[in-house]
Amino acid sequence: MRQFHELVRQLEQHPDGDGRVKALIRYFHSASDQDTIWAIALLSGKRPKRVVSINQLSSWAIEITGFPLWLFKESHRQVGDLAETVARLLPHPKSREDISLAEWLRLISCWGAAAFEEQQESIGLAWDQLDADERYLLNKLVSGGFRLRVKPVDLIQALEVVSGVPQYVLAIRLAEKWHPQTMTLKWLTEPETPEEARVKPMPFHPIQTLNSDLSSLGNPEDWWIEEQWEGIPVQLIRQDKRVYLWTTDHQLVTPLFPETEEACSELPKETVLEGILVVLQHDKPGPLDQIQSRMDCQHVTRRIIHDKPVCFIVKDCLVWKGKNIRNVPFSQRIQHVQSICSSIDSHFIRCSLLKEPGPDWTSIEDHLAAARERHGVGLELKQRNGNHGGESIADVWWKKRVDPLLMEMVVLYVEWGGRKSTGPGYELTLGLWDVDAFVPVMKKAIGMTAEDMDRIKDHVKEHTLERFGPVRQVVPNLVYTIIFEGVNVSLRHKSGITLKNPRIHECKEAMDVADLLPLSVLKKRFTQGI
Amino acid sequence: MTSTNPDLLVFSPKGIYCPPADVYIDPWKPVSRALITHAHSDHARSGHGEYVCTPLTAAVLKHRLGKKIRISELPFGQKLNVDGVQFSFHPAGHIPGSAQVRVAYRGEIWVVTGDYKLEPDPISEPFESVRCHTLITESTFGLPVYQWARSESVIAEIHQWWRDCQDEGRLAVLAAYSLGKAQRLLSELDPGQGPLFTHETIEPVNALFRAAGLALPSTTTVNASHQQTDLKGALLIAPPAVLNSDWLQRMGPVSDAMASGWMALRGTRRQRTSERGFALSDHADWPGLLNAVRESGAQRVLVTHGFAAPFARYLREIGLDARDVETRFQGEPQPEDTTNTVDQINPV
Numbered sequence: 001m002r003q004f005h006e007l008v009r010q011l012e013q014h015p016d017g018d019g020r021v022k023a024l025i026r027y028f029h030s031a032s033d034q035d036t037i038w039a040i041a042l043l044s045g046k047r048p049k050r051v052v053s054i055n056q057l058s059s060w061a062i063e064i065t066g067f068p069l070w071l072f073k074e075s076h077r078q079v080g081d082l083a084e085t086v087a088r089l090l091p092h093p094k095s096r097e098d099i100s101l102a103e104w105l106r107l108i109s110c111w112g113a114a115a116f117e118e119q120q121e122s123i124g125l126a127w128d129q130l131d132a133d134e135r136y137l138l139n140k141l142v143s144g145g146f147r148l149r150v151k152p153v154d155l156i157q158a159l160e161v162v163s164g165v166p167q168y169v170l171a172i173r174l175a176e177k178w179h180p181q182t183m184t185l186k187w188l189t190e191p192e193t194p195e196e197a198r199v200k201p202m203p204f205h206p207i208q209t210l211n212s213d214l215s216s217l218g219n220p221e222d223w224w225i226e227e228q229w230e231g232i233p234v235q236l237i238r239q240d241k242r243v244y245l246w247t248t249d250h251q252l253v254t255p256l257f258p259e260t261e262e263a264c265s266e267l268p269k270e271t272v273l274e275g276i277l278v279v280l281q282h283d284k285p286g287p288l289d290q291i292q293s294r295m296d297c298q299h300v301t302r303r304i305i306h307d308k309p310v311c312f313i314v315k316d317c318l319v320w321k322g323k324n325i326r327n328v329p330f331s332q333r334i335q336h337v338q339s340i341c342s343s344i345d346s347h348f349i350r351c352s353l354l355k356e357p358g359p360d361w362t363s364i365e366d367h368l369a370a371a372r373e374r375h376g377v378g379l380e381l382k383q384r385n386g387n388h389g390g391e392s393i394a395d396v397w398w399k400k401r402v403d404p405l406l407m408e409m410v411v412l413y414v415e416w417g418g419r420k421s422t423g424p425g426y427e428l429t430l431g432l433w434d435v436d437a438f439v440p441v442m443k444k445a446i447g448m449t450a451e452d453m454d455r456i457k458d459h460v461k462e463h464t465l466e467r468f469g470p471v472r473q474v475v476p477n478l479v480y481t482i483i484f485e486g487v488n489v490s491l492r493h494k495s496g497i498t499l500k501n502p503r504i505h506e507c508k509e510a511m512d513v514a515d516l517l518p519l520s521v522l523k524k525r526f527t528q529g530i
Numbered sequence: 531m532t533s534t535n536p537d538l539l540v541f542s543p544k545g546i547y548c549p550p551a552d553v554y555i556d557p558w559k560p561v562s563r564a565l566i567t568h569a570h571s572d573h574a575r576s577g578h579g580e581y582v583c584t585p586l587t588a589a590v591l592k593h594r595l596g597k598k599i600r601i602s603e604l605p606f607g608q609k610l611n612v613d614g615v616q617f618s619f620h621p622a623g624h625i626p627g628s629a630q631v632r633v634a635y636r637g638e639i640w641v642v643t644g645d646y647k648l649e650p651d652p653i654s655e656p657f658e659s660v661r662c663h664t665l666i667t668e669s670t671f672g673l674p675v676y677q678w679a680r681s682e683s684v685i686a687e688i689h690q691w692w693r694d695c696q697d698e699g700r701l702a703v704l705a706a707y708s709l710g711k712a713q714r715l716l717s718e719l720d721p722g723q724g725p726l727f728t729h730e731t732i733e734p735v736n737a738l739f740r741a742a743g744l745a746l747p748s749t750t751t752v753n754a755s756h757q758q759t760d761l762k763g764a765l766l767i768a769p770p771a772v773l774n775s776d777w778l779q780r781m782g783p784v785s786d787a788m789a790s791g792w793m794a795l796r797g798t799r800r801q802r803t804s805e806r807g808f809a810l811s812d813h814a815d816w817p818g819l820l821n822a823v824r825e826s827g828a829q830r831v832l833v834t835h836g837f838a839a840p841f842a843r844y845l846r847e848i849g850l851d852a853r854d855v856e857t858r859f860q861g862e863p864q865p866e867d868t869t870n871t872v873d874q875i876n877p878v
Contacts, residue, residue, distance in 0.1 A: 012796075013805055067674060068847060074840045075675045080797045088675040088794070131679070136796070416774065 001134045003031055004039060004101045008137065008148060011043075017154050024150065024158035033185035034102035040159075041180035042141075043150040045298060048105060050144030051112045052119055054082045057139055060120055061086040064127075083139035087132045097129040105180070108142055153249050163189035169196050171252040172244075199239045201246035202318055202326075203389050205274055210381070210398040214364055217381060217398065220357040224330075225364060227353060227371070228378040228399055229313065230288035231276030232295065236260070236312065238267040245277075256297060259305055260312045263346035272319035273337070274388075275352065279308045284375050287488055287500075314341055315352045318388055326388035333388070354382075371402040377485070378402045404483045406505065407522060410513050411478040412438055414460050415471045426456045428504065430480060434495070434519040438476050441495045441519065447483075447504035455507060477513055481505040487522065495519060538615075538633060538640050539666065541832075541855050546642060546666065548633060551615035554578075555631050555642050558858040565617060567644025568628035569594060569709060572860040582610065584619050586627030589738045590709060606655065622646035623657030624812050625710030626739055632660050641826060642666045645861060647811065648818040649681060652717040653744045654710075657822075665828035669854075670813040670861030671791055672833070672841030678791070678815045684808050685718045691787060691806055692723060696763045700783040705770040705804060706790075707863075708732045710812055712767045713739050713746060715789060719765065721747035727761060728752065729768035758782040773804055791815075791862055813862055823850070835859035 010023035028036050062072050067089065079085040099107075107126070111119050123142065127135055140146040156170045163170075169192045210217070217223060234253070237244040243261045245254045254261055257277065267273075279290035286308075294300075294308055317336040318326050325333055334354065341351035357364045368379050378401035383394040390396075409430035416426060427445040431438040448456075455478075463475040486500040540547050545557025545564075554561045560577035567573055567583075569590040574581070576595050583591065585603045592601065604610050606629065610617045614636070619629035624645040631642040641662040650656040678684075688704070695702040706712045708731045716726060716736070726749045728736065733751040740746055752766060758781060772778055773786050786804040791811025793799050799807035814822060823831055823845065831852040833842040838854035845852035 012800065065674070068844075071674065071840060071844055074837075075673050078673055078837075079675055079795055084796055085675060088677065092677060092679075132677070 001101055001104055001130065001137065002098050003027060004035065005133050005137055007039065009133075011148060011150065017151070020150055020154050021158045021161075024155065025161050028158060028162040032100060032102070035100055036185050037180050037183050037188070038102050038105055040155060040174070041183075042146060043148065044152060044155060044174070045149055046180060047144055047146055048108055048141060049112060051108055051142045052123070054086075054139070054143040054145060057086050057123070057143060058082055060124065061089055061127075064124060065089055065091070083143065083145060084136045086139055087135035090127050090132075090135065093128050093130055095129060096131060099129070104138065105141070109181075111142070153251050156250070159189070165189050166192060166200075167250045168200050168246070168252075171250055172196055172199065175252045175255065199237050199242075199244045201235045201237065201244075201250060202272060204233060204235065204248050205316060205388055205397055206391065206395075207380070207397045207399055210400045214361040214368075214381070214400065217393070220359065220361050220364065222384055222394075223357055224334075224354045224382045224384060225357050225367070226315070226355070226380045226382060227374065227376045228380045228401075229276060229278050229285040229375075230291075230377055231278035231285065231313065232291055233274075233276050234312070235318075236264060236273045236275070236314075238264060238269060238271045238273075240269065243267075253295070256295060256300060257310050257312075258300055259310060259348045263312070263344060263348040266344055267340065268321050270319060270322035271317070271340070273312075273314050273340070274316040274318060275312055275314040277310050277312055280311050280347070285311070285313070286375075287486070289488055310348065312349045313352050314349065316388060329385040329387070330382055331384040368400060368402055372486070376402075401485075404485050407432075407482050407484070408479050408508055408511060408516055409441060409482050410438060410476045410516060411456075411459070411474060411480065412440055412476055413443075413471050413473050414456055426453060428456070428480070430482060431476070432495070432519040432522060433516055439495045439519055441497070441522075442482065442484075442499050442502050444482075444502055444504060446502075452504070452507060479508040479511040479513065479516065481508055497523060538635055538638055538664070539642070541857070546857075548615060550635055551612035551617070553582075553612055553615070553617070555633075556644065556859070565631050566591065567622065567631060567642065568625055570625075570645070570707075572858065573644060582617075584627045584629050586738075586742050587629070589742065590627065590735065593734055593738060620658045620660050621655035623648060623650065623654050626654050626713070626742070626744060628654065628710075630658075630660060632662065638663055640664045640666065641828070643668055643822065645670070645813060645859075646822065647814050648821060649678065651681065651714050653713060653739065653746070654812075659822065659825035661827045663828060664830040664832065665823060665826045666832045666834060666855075667819065667823060668813070668859065668861055669819060669833045669836035669838050669841040671811065671815050672819055672837035674816045676791065676794055676815045677817060678794070678809065678811060681718065681810060684789075684810045688715075688787070688789070688808055688810075689720060689723060691785070691808075692765050695765075695785045696724060698783075698785075699762075700785045701758075701761050701781050702765040703773070703778065703781075703784050703786045704765060704767050705773050705786065705788045706767055708769045709735050711789060711810075712736075712769075713744070714812065715767060715810075716746050716749060717744070719747070723765075725750065725761075725764040727756075727764050727766040729766070729772055731769050732767060811862060835861050 007023055007027040011020055014020050014023060027039060062069060075089060076082060076085045111122050126138060130138060156167045159170050160167045173188055233248050235246045243254060243264045244252060245257060245260060247253055277291055278285035279294060290308055294310055297304055314337050317333050320336050338351050341349060371378055378399055381398040386395045409432055411428050412431045413429035414426050425445050427443055429440045429443045431440040459474060459478050460472050464472045465475060466473040482502050483505045484499040484502040488498045488500060490498045538548065544554060544559040544561055546555040553563050553565060555565045556567055556573040557564050558575055562579040564578040565582045566587060569587050574591055581591060581599055581601045582604055585605060588601045588603045604619055606619050606621055608618060616634040618632045620632055622628040622630045622644050624647050628644060630644055633640045639662040641660050645668055646657055648657050692702045706715055712732045713736060726747060728749045728751055730751050736746055736749060761781060778784060787806035787808060788804045789808045789810045791809060791813055793807030794809035829851055831845050831850050833852060833854045834857045842852040842854040
């Protein structure tokens with residue numbers, strides 16, 4: 001349990017992927033096989049069943065310590081978590097035993113079947129062998145409150161380093177129905193089988209951003225253009241009787257999208273398709289945060305599928321009825337895609353819409369500029385004769401984003417900090433006029449130059465209105481231009497919107513606050529899906 | 531022991547006051563004569579006519595408040611008689627030189643603890659229990675969820691973190707208050723593991739403590755000329771305000787940690803911006819506070835700064851005459867009080 005507590009501490013210390021993977025690798029190297037399996041289970045959401053409620057644990061702790069109830073409540077108010085309050089309230093253990101995680105979980109499942117008095121006695125004994133940090137974990141496990149999770153991709157990455165088994169194999173095996181009591185690490189880390197090798201995701205089609213003009217691509221008649229949506233790129237493999245949906249980082253996400261799985265069950269066997277997953281809003285692809293929230297769902301209910309239906313937009317066909325066609329020109333591959341999509345009667349799978357650019361690029365420039373009106377984020381350009389997986393200018397798919405939006409906003413609050421992600425610096429909260437007051441619209445530190453830093457420093461010195469800890473409210477008279485790529489509706493924000501990928505562009509020292517456009521204009525101009 | 535004089539010490543607007551001697555203890559407004567328990571700024575303020583304190587506290591006060599202040603030194607255990615009231619200092623174990631004040635008058639004994647800690651450390655004079663009728667005690671960590679682990683195990687954790695930093699090529703920066711906590715850490719850390727650096731605000735106190743004969747390992751004061759490579763494998767002790775400074779950013783990859791009793795709780799650790807929190811305190815924990823009250827034999831207990839209300843209520847429930855009193859002492863500053871703010875950017 002000591003090792004597992006150290007792992008939990010390190011995971012809590014690192015909210016980011018890299019630190020977490022390192023912590024997991026350290027743990028997997030030192031833990032026993034059974035502990036490893038249990039850690040994987042717990043961190044991927046397989047919690048043991050609740051044995052007793054956290055309130056029951058609290059009342060036992062009060063009984064043991066003899067503290068009055070009000071003191072317990074006062075302590076809880078300071079700690080903020082009942083499992084931790086109980087863990088820290090109890091006296092130091094008389095003797096500390098280092099019992100393994102797997103053994104504790106075996107005990108916990110035994111306690112589940114025991115009588116009430118027996119549970120109380122066993123848990124009391126357990127408390128007396130653990131220090132406060134370990135007790136906290138035990139309380140969480142016993143009361144079904146262990147909620148720390150690690151992204152599957154981090155878990156699998158760490159396991160690959162430790163076992164040498166490719167990530168996709170681990171992903172397939174962990175996606176099976178398994179229970180930590182019956183699963184063995186030996187089985188999980190066996191060399192890959194031929195069946196698994198057949199559903200290995202292929203390299204994804206390289207997509208690059210086109211920074212130069214469209215005309216740099218040469219003759220427009222060699223190309224096709226396609227609307228670019230915000231979505232999750234996936235590869236769909238239909239093999240035997242099953243469907244495998246792979247993301248670019250080798251996550252197996254089939255269970256998260258049952259509608260896609262069902263729609264693709266009619267596909268010819270041994271077929272590999274590439275495309276993106278989007279959430280449909282009013283039958284149009286919705287913004288990225290929608291599909292991301294579907295990716296974060298633990299259990300996909302019928303309600304979720306109804307509210308946020310996911311559509312697989314097919315862009316390419318890599319394998320057709322067992323035949324690898326990656327080296328066939330794109331214009332032929334896309335015909336397979338079109339025939340597949342027309343043969344399947346489902347809302348949840350569609351062919352991407354291609355358009356011929358015409359004899360010159362100017363009409364395409366106009367088409368690109370209007371992408372936002374069509375709820376797109378730009379265009380993708382594909383050579384008719386390009387292969388899949390090649391790296392020449394013809395094989396690569398090029399994406400051209402629509403120009404970002406600009407808006408002037410006024411600085412409302414300044415905070416010093418943000419060390420972890422951006423280095424030390426100021427974070428600005430900028431806002432717009434709404435009816436009779438300024439409303440914060442965004443908070444950002446990205447995009448500021450050294451001169452901006454000095455300017456803000458002077459501004460804070462001269463114009464601070466009020467202090468809230470590290471935050472200064474300043475007189476709203478400093479205007480900045482903000483670059484952003486779109487607007488999302490958000491019920492959690494005071495302004496009712498969030499900006500997509502906002503950056504601070506430049507200071508507009510000459511601009512008067514009275515000339516700023518109000519929030520309502522921003523909403524009206526740019527909001528999607530209202 | 532039962533009290534006969536309920537007003538030997540009173541809480542006046544200027545601080546804890548002894549009317550028969552016209553003397554204040556740790557007053558927060560300027561007074562003519564002040565007894566000072568220790569040199570932390572919430573207990574020893576500027577502007578008093580005369581300061582009475584232990585010799586080590588006197589040395590620190592001169593450094594903090596200027597050489598011109600009038601100081602009378604009163605070593606531990608010696609008695610000072612003022613108009614029939616007998617004052618004496620007794621070790622409080624909080625930081626080197628920190629004292630409890632014993633006040634005796636016509637057979638009546640009161641003790642003001644100041645800040646204190648029961649667990650001994652290598653440099654502070656160990657806490658001495660003093661019998662009294664009325665005890666005025668702090669309660670910084672006066673909730674039962676605060677129970678310190680033994681300091682050896684916390685120091686071992688710090689060493690492990692330091693080793694990890696050395697392996698990863700990061701500078702270990704440990705935030706600690708420049709008077710007391712920093713020196714305690716220095717005295718307990720193993721200088722064999724790597725070079726020990728200190729921030730410039732810490733070194734003057736180190737010098738005073740060394741001059742007083744306390745055993746501190748040798749340290750290097752970090753300054754603007756030091757390069758990243760000079761600090762390879764080192765542990766730097768710096769005051770909390772330095773954690774967010776751009777000065778620290780120039781030192782290359784760092785891992786920052788905070789040593790404070792508040793770090794005992796997960797929630798507090800996570801609110802902090804520093805990566806690690808070590809629960810090492812110079813204050814008594816819940817069992818320590820209860821022990822101190824019990825050992826003093828006091829029937830009446832006045833509880834000051836910290837979780838005063840719940841601690842006093844608990845004392846009443848176990849049969850003592852206790853109440854909480856408002857003061858301007860802070861004890862161990864809460865972590866959020868020490869976060870850097872816009873106008874405190876603090877390069878070396």
